[in-house]
Amino acid sequence: MLIPCPYCGQRDVSEFTYQGDGNRTRPNPSSTDRAAWNAYVYDRTNPAGEHREIWQHSGGCRAHIVVVRNTLTHAVVASSMARARTRADRREPT
Amino acid sequence: MADRLSPLEPVYRPGNHGNLAGGAGVVLGERQPGSIVQLAVWSGQERPALAVMLDVTGMRLPDGAGSGSAREDIAAFGFAPGRFLLVSEAEGLADRLRAALSEELGTVTDLSHGRTAFRIAGAKAEWVLAKLFAIDFALAAFPTGAGRSTSHHDIFAQIQRSGPEQFDLYVFRSFARSFWHTLCRAAEETGYEVR
Numbered sequence: 001m002l003i004p005c006p007y008c009g010q011r012d013v014s015e016f017t018y019q020g021d022g023n024r025t026r027p028n029p030s031s032t033d034r035a036a037w038n039a040y041v042y043d044r045t046n047p048a049g050e051h052r053e054i055w056q057h058s059g060g061c062r063a064h065i066v067v068v069r070n071t072l073t074h075a076v077v078a079s080s081m082a083r084a085r086t087r088a089d090r091r092e093p094t
Numbered sequence: 095m096a097d098r099l100s101p102l103e104p105v106y107r108p109g110n111h112g113n114l115a116g117g118a119g120v121v122l123g124e125r126q127p128g129s130i131v132q133l134a135v136w137s138g139q140e141r142p143a144l145a146v147m148l149d150v151t152g153m154r155l156p157d158g159a160g161s162g163s164a165r166e167d168i169a170a171f172g173f174a175p176g177r178f179l180l181v182s183e184a185e186g187l188a189d190r191l192r193a194a195l196s197e198e199l200g201t202v203t204d205l206s207h208g209r210t211a212f213r214i215a216g217a218k219a220e221w222v223l224a225k226l227f228a229i230d231f232a233l234a235a236f237p238t239g240a241g242r243s244t245s246h247h248d249i250f251a252q253i254q255r256s257g258p259e260q261f262d263l264y265v266f267r268s269f270a271r272s273f274w275h276t277l278c279r280a281a282e283e284t285g286y287e288v289r
Contacts, residue, residue: 007159007160007174007175008159008160008242008243008244009159011228011229011244012228014228015228015244015245059243059244059245059248059250060174060243060244060245061173061174061175061177061243062174062243063174063175081175083137083175
């Protein structure tokens with residue numbers, strides 16, 4: 001499987017480390033809502049199709065990237081810098 | 095000036111090795127640059143930080159991911175977003191950069207003792223490197239001056255093309271002897287000269 005790193009271009013999957021599901025949102029660290037934490041830690045949608053996930057190009061530029069991958073075909077349909085998403089999230093009102 | 099010690103010293107054998115039927119296809123060697131420096135720039139500060147680099151080193155980097163420039167005495171390239179490797183024959187580059195670069199722009203890390211620098215040159219250099227790394231070494235895809243971050247198994251390497259048939263590799267010093275063995279084995283097929 002090839003993953004398109006936004007900085008380095010197409011690279012072999014062996015250069016990357018999977019960092020988990022990219023759909024979940026961490027609750028506020030001061031939250032004591034056990035249901036929210038349980039959902040964050042354990043609940044996964046496990047789709048048969050397109051899945052948004054976080055990878056790190058650990059054997060390359062070391063950037064964290066958001067990859068949309070089809071779990072049936074392994075086709076990667078989109079990739080972008082995770083830092084861009086973090087910045088966008090910060091701008092949203094809380 | 096302090097003595098420069100090489101991690102390759104016990105296994106570095108100058109001379110011709112491997113299959114020499116067609117002559118040595120590549121020349122392998124260790125370089126011992128005086129300075130290897132990492133410049134890490136805060137997000138959005140690339141232009142002013144690279145202007146400081148131009149002032150201090152005279153190196154102007156083209157725009158774009160992995161772009162770089164190589165001269166005999168100094169080389170620089172981007173290897174990750176906002177991160178650049180500078181390699182100079184002169185010692186003390188880290189101090190000169192640190193003095194010129196405001197903390198508002200980025201940080202300077204002296205890696206001179208942490209990396210070992212290899213050079214592979216010759217008609218078969220692309221061929222030998224392509225055995226080790228899953229990236230495209232063709233001149234059109236990897237132009238002169240450009241840099242790449244990649245790894246061979248778990249040995250991380252930063253590679254700069256410093257000439258049409260010449261590459262410089264920077265490897266963690268603690269992995270250098272192991273990597274040297276690998277590089278020599280990969281070059282046995284084409285024959286190699288160690289200088």
